[in-house]
Amino acid sequence: MNNLSGQNYIGQTQSSKGTVVFHAENPENKHPLEPLFHEATQEEVDAAIIKAEEAFAVYKNKSGEEKAVFLEAIADEILALGDTLIKRACAESGLPTGRITGERGRTMNQLKLFASVLRDGSWVDARIDKAQPDRQPFPKVDIRSMHRPLGPVGIFGASNFPLAFSVAGGDTASALAAGCTIVVKGHPAHPGTCELIASAITKAITKCDMPDGTLSLLHGTSHDVGLGIVRHPLIQAVGFTGSFKGGKALFDAAQARPQPIPVYAEMGSTNPVFILPEALRQRGSQIASGLAGSVTLGVGQFCTNPGIVVHQDMDQDGTFESELAEEISKIPAATMLTKGIREAFDKGLESLKHEVGVKTKSSGIEDKNGYKGTPCLLQADAQYFYNNKKLEEEVFGPSTLLITVDNKGEMLKVARELDGHLTATIIGESEEIKEYADLINILERKVGRLIINGYPTGVEVCHAMVHGGPFPATTDSKTTSVGTRAITRFSRPICFQNFPKELLPQELQDGNPLNIKRIEN
Ligand code: NAP
Numbered sequence: 001m002n003n004l005s006g007q008n009y010i011g012q013t014q015s016s017k018g019t020v021v022f023h024a025e026n027p028e029n030k031h032p033l034e035p036l037f038h039e040a041t042q043e044e045v046d047a048a049i050i051k052a053e054e055a056f057a058v059y060k061n062k063s064g065e066e067k068a069v070f071l072e073a074i075a076d077e078i079l080a081l082g083d084t085l086i087k088r089a090c091a092e093s094g095l096p097t098g099r100i101t102g103e104r105g106r107t108m109n110q111l112k113l114f115a116s117v118l119r120d121g122s123w124v125d126a127r128i129d130k131a132q133p134d135r136q137p138f139p140k141v142d143i144r145s146m147h148r149p150l151g152p153v154g155i156f157g158a159s160n161f162p163l164a165f166s167v168a169g170g171d172t173a174s175a176l177a178a179g180c181t182i183v184v185k186g187h188p189a190h191p192g193t194c195e196l197i198a199s200a201i202t203k204a205i206t207k208c209d210m211p212d213g214t215l216s217l218l219h220g221t222s223h224d225v226g227l228g229i230v231r232h233p234l235i236q237a238v239g240f241t242g243s244f245k246g247g248k249a250l251f252d253a254a255q256a257r258p259q260p261i262p263v264y265a266e267m268g269s270t271n272p273v274f275i276l277p278e279a280l281r282q283r284g285s286q287i288a289s290g291l292a293g294s295v296t297l298g299v300g301q302f303c304t305n306p307g308i309v310v311h312q313d314m315d316q317d318g319t320f321e322s323e324l325a326e327e328i329s330k331i332p333a334a335t336m337l338t339k340g341i342r343e344a345f346d347k348g349l350e351s352l353k354h355e356v357g358v359k360t361k362s363s364g365i366e367d368k369n370g371y372k373g374t375p376c377l378l379q380a381d382a383q384y385f386y387n388n389k390k391l392e393e394e395v396f397g398p399s400t401l402l403i404t405v406d407n408k409g410e411m412l413k414v415a416r417e418l419d420g421h422l423t424a425t426i427i428g429e430s431e432e433i434k435e436y437a438d439l440i441n442i443l444e445r446k447v448g449r450l451i452i453n454g455y456p457t458g459v460e461v462c463h464a465m466v467h468g469g470p471f472p473a474t475t476d477s478k479t480t481s482v483g484t485r486a487i488t489r490f491s492r493p494i495c496f497q498n499f500p501k502e503l504l505p506q507e508l509q510d511g512n513p514l515n516i517k518r519i520e521n
Helices: 044-061 064-081 080-094 097-120 170-178 192-206 223-231 244-255 277-300 317-330 340-354 383-385 407-418 430-435 437-444 484-490
Strands: 007-009 013-015 022-026 031-038 127-128 143-149 153-157 184-185 214-217 237-241 262-268 274-275 308-312 359-361 376-381 399-405 423-427 449-452 491-497 518-520
Touching: 007 044, 007 192, 007 399, 022 080, 022 192, 031 192, 044 184, 044 214, 064 080, 064 097, 064 170, 064 192, 080 097, 097 170, 097 484, 153 170, 153 223, 170 184, 170 237, 170 484, 184 223, 192 214, 223 244, 237 244, 237 484, 244 262, 274 277, 277 308, 277 317, 277 399, 277 430, 308 407, 317 359, 317 376, 317 399, 340 359, 340 376, 340 399, 376 383, 383 399, 383 407, 399 407, 407 437, 407 491, 423 437, 430 437, 437 449, 484 491
Parallel strands: 127 518, 153 184, 153 237, 184 214, 237 262, 274 308, 274 423, 308 399, 376 399, 423 449
Antiparallel strands: 007 013, 007 214, 022 031, 127 143, 143 491, 359 376
């Protein structure tokens, strides 16, 4: 299926009942891309969710092995889309072929990683306390527990990862692995990519004999479709990656329901980098070049983009500022994902530039052709930063704010003033890092990932990864949206007390038939 229909997928059925239509746009040249896509109606939203509920009754009881084979089949079907997928994703995002091809590999690997988690089976955290009828003074009953899936969940794709955080991205892979069925709100910037991926998943559903309604895709450019999903009483959780405004609106809608539900929103972050004085003295030029690469990677459109750089310049000669400005100004403007993102970048920079106390070190927005963003460096003093929380807000794009501190005390104060972020980075020499142990202690309470002598961009998909952090980086700091721990967002522990052995899930049966890791007695 390589001809796009522009329709929604209500389970395995294509549907276009709505009269509101929209098309994708190539951000490179502003050309509209065919076909027109139909925004889902409320009736279609309801139909998709009812199918997801019906499918859940069957899908949740598929074995780990069956679900693993299904996830691998999705990966195979994505690969089978070949160049059609790559070309469409590039046209809709402006991202280069190499990046999209790499992202396809990451998407497939995420699915396969969750398949391996299902085969291992231990993720369910099975715990068994066997009955002790003779225990004194009271007998002990048989109590066993494990994680079970939540139900149908709503997933919102991100504009900046049209494959790895979209229809078959990390949220979908972890929710399907947990045993949930899914209704995806496709991102309006890449509806064709969404449809191609939905068609691949549809094929995998048929091949693996999974129930109709295991996954639906709904298109929309208005908030009604997304809010309709979140407010529907059958939806039991939400996964989201995008703006603070969008994530918070969906979180608030979910908490206002008669039955509030968890919303796992990853809403971006400024990922502070702290450069310690000895490292700055010994390898300032090298750090400036590495940092410039990280700030401008992917035209700065990563939630791990380093948006704040705090440095202590013992020599106070401004060399590092000049070197960083020089490195950043060498990097040419490049196409951003959408008109809206480019406009938000301009607006964010303009508003910072108008702040008294923020000095521009290299120009930001002179390129007015297409949706290109020009890299930019801004600078402010520590004192000004403490008094202006606005400086901590994410400006999504290739820019960073350099904050100059005079001493260690000021650096620690900047760290203490920070809100929650996804990451924090410390660049320092081995001995001085030990002297800055208190900085690490402060930052540990502020972020989900601490990095020493590296850069925050580049998020490895693995068992140990944490891509999360305290609010406002996310709406739930106790979990992650990247890595295998993400599966527990879509499950909850259920206890089976005094159950006849034949009614217990296999994971909890005597003799450990699945041979998984369990806590017993
Ligand atoms: P977005 O505006 O948050 O949109 C993401 C998804 O959420 C879309 O499907 C959008 O659909 C939906 N949505 C947004 N606001 C909503 C609301 N109030 N109610 C219901 N649904 C809502 O993100 P974006 O389009 O990807 O980019 C815009 C900005 O988000 C960027 O400028 C950047 O600041 C930030 N961003 C952050 C990250 C990150 O990794 N944290 C990634 C990408 C972007 P509709 O608009 O059709 O309703």
